[in-house]
Amino acid sequence: xxxxxxxxxxxxxxxxxxxxxxxxxxxxxxxxxxxxxxxxxxxxxxxxxxxxxxxxxxxxxxxxxxxxxxxxxxxxxxxxxxxxxxxxxxxxxxxxxxxxxxxxxxxxxxxxxxxxxxxxxxxxxxxxxxxxxxxxxxxxxxxxxxxxxxxxxxxx
Amino acid sequence: xxxxxxxxxxxxxxxxxxxxxxxxxxxxxxxxxxxxxxxxxxxxxxxxxxxxxxxxxxxxxxxxxxxxxxxxxxxxxxxxxxxxxxxxxxxxxxxxxxxxxxxxxxxxxxxxxxxxxxxxxxxxxxxxxxxxxxxxxxxxxxxxxxxxxxxxxxxxxxxxxxxxxxxxxxxxxxxxxxxxxxxxxxxxxxxxxxxxxxxxxxxxxxxxxxxxxxxxxxxxxxxxxxxxxxxxxxxxxxxxxxxxxxxxxxxxxxxxxxxxxxxxxxxxxxxxxxxxxxxxx
Numbered sequence: 001x002x003x004x005x006x007x008x009x010x011x012x013x014x015x016x017x018x019x020x021x022x023x024x025x026x027x028x029x030x031x032x033x034x035x036x037x038x039x040x041x042x043x044x045x046x047x048x049x050x051x052x053x054x055x056x057x058x059x060x061x062x063x064x065x066x067x068x069x070x071x072x073x074x075x076x077x078x079x080x081x082x083x084x085x086x087x088x089x090x091x092x093x094x095x096x097x098x099x100x101x102x103x104x105x106x107x108x109x110x111x112x113x114x115x116x117x118x119x120x121x122x123x124x125x126x127x128x129x130x131x132x133x134x135x136x137x138x139x140x141x142x143x144x145x146x147x148x149x150x151x152x153x154x155x156x
Numbered sequence: 157x158x159x160x161x162x163x164x165x166x167x168x169x170x171x172x173x174x175x176x177x178x179x180x181x182x183x184x185x186x187x188x189x190x191x192x193x194x195x196x197x198x199x200x201x202x203x204x205x206x207x208x209x210x211x212x213x214x215x216x217x218x219x220x221x222x223x224x225x226x227x228x229x230x231x232x233x234x235x236x237x238x239x240x241x242x243x244x245x246x247x248x249x250x251x252x253x254x255x256x257x258x259x260x261x262x263x264x265x266x267x268x269x270x271x272x273x274x275x276x277x278x279x280x281x282x283x284x285x286x287x288x289x290x291x292x293x294x295x296x297x298x299x300x301x302x303x304x305x306x307x308x309x310x311x312x313x314x315x316x317x318x319x320x321x322x323x324x325x326x327x328x329x330x331x332x333x334x335x336x337x338x339x340x341x342x343x344x345x346x347x348x349x350x351x352x353x354x355x356x357x358x359x360x361x362x363x364x365x366x367x368x369x370x371x372x373x374x375x376x377x378x379x380x381x382x383x384x385x386x387x388x389x390x391x392x393x394x395x396x397x398x399x400x401x402x403x404x405x406x407x408x409x410x411x412x413x414x415x416x417x418x419x420x421x422x423x424x425x426x427x428x429x430x431x432x433x434x435x436x437x
Contacts, residue, residue, distance in 0.1 A: 100222070133298070
């Protein structure tokens with residue numbers, strides 16, 4: 001997932017009130033960005049497919065199998081999937097985002113997501129649309145995602 | 157209906173809502189944004205092994221990656237309007253490109269001051285241009301502006317921190333001054349008035365006229381540079397380059413640069429890019 005920054009997030013400089021920043025916030029002089037803390041995710045995010053039913057639930061399950069190319073975390077747990085909708089004809093539309101606009105794995109990720117979405121019975125074809133609002137932040141990573149990232153060695 | 161009308165509301169227009177005239181105006185706006193970002197990024201990549209520290213090698217490479225990302229945001233929207241990537245970039249005629257001449261200028265051999273001044277002038281302009289698009293009527297554009305704006309913040313910080321460092325050294329200060337003298341007239345080409353400016357604003361694609369954005373930019377960059385003891389040319393009196401950039405006329409350096417960055421594409425000579433695993437399977 002690496003966001004394209006030493007550590008991400010405008011306005012997320014050290015020492016604000018959210019409390020989940022790792023230690024070290026005090027010596028922020030050399031580097032203005034010492035924490036991934038970026039406040040709160042917008043309401044309704046991250047989307048995790050909780051409450052989805054039928055074919056849509058199957059698509060969410062399939063998307064949990066798609067991992068970020070650089071670390072073993074699913075794109076759903078990273079908070080990248082913004083919407084899944086399957087119509088009566090079996091046409092699946094997925095909306096997703098990227099951690100940063102210059103992501104060099106864009107085509108690979110959207111392709112992996114599309115292919116996964118076409119695996120459940122009941123999906124004839126899937127289409128992926130990129131969206132950049134709301135802007136992705138680390139706050140959109142699910143608890144399971146955070147745990148996986150920590151296990152991988154990231155300080156989040 | 158006649159008489160003045162309010163421009164359409166924020167994010168109220170989609171591709172299928174556009175009149176042909178509106179689409180032409182929108183395309184001009186998008187090409188200016190995308191071309192600036194793409195060409196700026198191409199030049200920045202030239203620094204990758206030449207910047208003064210490994211950290212700045214990485215920082216400029218990183219900025220370039222962001223700018224390529226932003227170029228892709230805007231070229232994507234053009235592709236949704238019917239252009240191919242080839243038509244937008246690889247096989248587009250050199251004199252159809254509408255970037256400002258600022259971003260095509262080659263760097264001098266010792267041009268680190270040039271890189272710092274250039275990125276500063278450019279990044280302040282980019283912020284002002286993106287802020288004028290936050291309430292754009294074109295919904296697909298509105299979706300993308302915030303993301304690009306947030307990423308830009310680091311670029312300005314980087315440029316400003318280097319400006320400050322170089323300005324405090326006598327020798328480096330001279331180089332900064334040389335860069336300002338050289339680049340400022342080209343930076344003014346960022347604000348070359350748009351032929352379709354009225355149509356762009358009538359459609360609500362952008363809320364600010366170019367002249368107002370130019371004023372805001374001058375009000376920001378001139379005092380900042382002067383604050384570092386640099387002399388900024390008088391914008392309305394300084395000799396301007398004959399070529400304008402925005403109208404497709406460019407300095408010679410552009411034609412060489414374009415030859416270079418399209419060379420691999422031409423050599424490979426593929427009709428369409430190779431696809432990734434399973435794609436279009």
